[in-house]
Amino acid sequence: MELSQRQQRIIEIVKTNGPITGEHIADQLSLTRATLRPDLAILTMSGILEARPRVGYYYTGQTRHKLFADELKQYIVKDYASHPVVVKSDMSVYDAICTLFLEDVSTLFVINHDGDFVGVCSRKDLLRSSMVGEDIHTMPVSVIMSRMPNINYVFAEDRVIYAANLMIEKENDSLPIVQEKDNGQFEVKGRISKTTITKIFVSLFKE
Numbered sequence: 001m002e003l004s005q006r007q008q009r010i011i012e013i014v015k016t017n018g019p020i021t022g023e024h025i026a027d028q029l030s031l032t033r034a035t036l037r038p039d040l041a042i043l044t045m046s047g048i049l050e051a052r053p054r055v056g057y058y059y060t061g062q063t064r065h066k067l068f069a070d071e072l073k074q075y076i077v078k079d080y081a082s083h084p085v086v087v088k089s090d091m092s093v094y095d096a097i098c099t100l101f102l103e104d105v106s107t108l109f110v111i112n113h114d115g116d117f118v119g120v121c122s123r124k125d126l127l128r129s130s131m132v133g134e135d136i137h138t139m140p141v142s143v144i145m146s147r148m149p150n151i152n153y154v155f156a157e158d159r160v161i162y163a164a165n166l167m168i169e170k171e172n173d174s175l176p177i178v179q180e181k182d183n184g185q186f187e188v189k190g191r192i193s194k195t196t197i198t199k200i201f202v203s204l205f206k207e
Contacts, residue, residue, distance in 0.1 A: 006039055040057065117178055
């Protein structure tokens with residue numbers, strides 16, 4: 001946020017003299033309280049200053065960016081999980097393509113017959129397989145899916161900001177939320193997507 005020279009001067013006054021009333025700030029700037037009201041409103045809404053009734057303004061040392069970041073760090077993956085679309089590893093590529101479009105998702109999570117999480121099949125994987133000349137009606141998704149250790153995932157107690165960073169770094173549209181099983185394998189419990197994280201971002205901005 002770009003601050004005006006007057007707003008920067010207000011911050012310096014509050015840093016030096018705070019807590020200080022709006023009237024005293026106005027006196028030091030040789031302005032009226034009404035003239036300063038918009039500037040003080042901007043500085044308090046941005047989180048740089050805070051006001052207390054009958055006490056005055058004081059400097060918080062925080063910018064809106066920092067306050068926003070601190071808020072985002074409190075969000076936990078399990079609170080924003082959505083339903084995962086899970087398919088069996090022997091499903092044909094053709095059926096997987098149909099499932100992808102019917103469920104309107106970008107990624108399918110693949111399990112074996114014991115329910116173990118074994119792979120991820122993305123739109124790119126399915127598109128690539130349909131262009132190589134193989135029979136997609138008989139080819140199982142296990143042939144084209146990504147496997148461990150090349151699968152990115154998160155746990156329910158991870159922070160949303162970690163999931164967001166992982167999606168950016170690995171260029172994933174969504175991540176499976178997993179839980180470790182007694183056999184040491186993982187079970188898919190949910191998913192978190194870029195769309196979900198975008199909605200969180202927008203809701204924070206509105207608040």
